[in-house]
Amino acid sequence: MKILMTGSSGFIGRNLVQHLSERSDIEIIPFSHNQDLTELSRSVADADAIVHLAGVNRPTDPSAFDEGNATYTAALCSAINESAKSGKAPTEIIYASSIQAALDNGYGRSKRNAEDALKALQAQTGIVVHIFRLVNVFGKWCRPNYNSAVATFCHNLHHGLPLQINDANAALSLVYIDDVVASFIDALDGKPIKKDVNSYSQIEREYKTTVGEVA
16 A cells, blocks of 8 residues: 655654554555645555645744645645546545644634545545544654644653643543554555544544643
């Protein structure tokens, strides 16, 4: 199986690549933000499945949310649609979205627009699309002071720095990176994936806690 993976050098991507590289039946086709979007069509045509991890979550310019999430995904969907017309479309797509997609902020709207593009693609082509609205992901290779309170707390404690806690009782939902990877691989292997009431794919194991308990 050839898997086109966007964002393969990111936190989730690095972990997923590590696991998939142990399998002789998998070939990964990486696609990064550094590559021209016009190259997508060729990469899509070679892929049996797509794992879409690339995205923007902390830009210096808020307008980059749309470009890095919604526009990027729309370009990917366009390439897949064109490939489908020639009978070379992938059989399934996995998208790493976020629970923020339910919120009315720049990041949330951009992720929701990306989801909508993928849903439309599924309706047009029949390609199976798994949209995972991920909660807070923690684990190896996660960057402190960027995308994980757990990584930030560990980093600060290790370096003797204070923990900044605004509300110790604030609810926090967590998933471990290896469980995320396992669910993605199950989807690629065609195994049943747990869904919520809105048909979003879910990670099998989720931890409910508070910021204070984690600290």
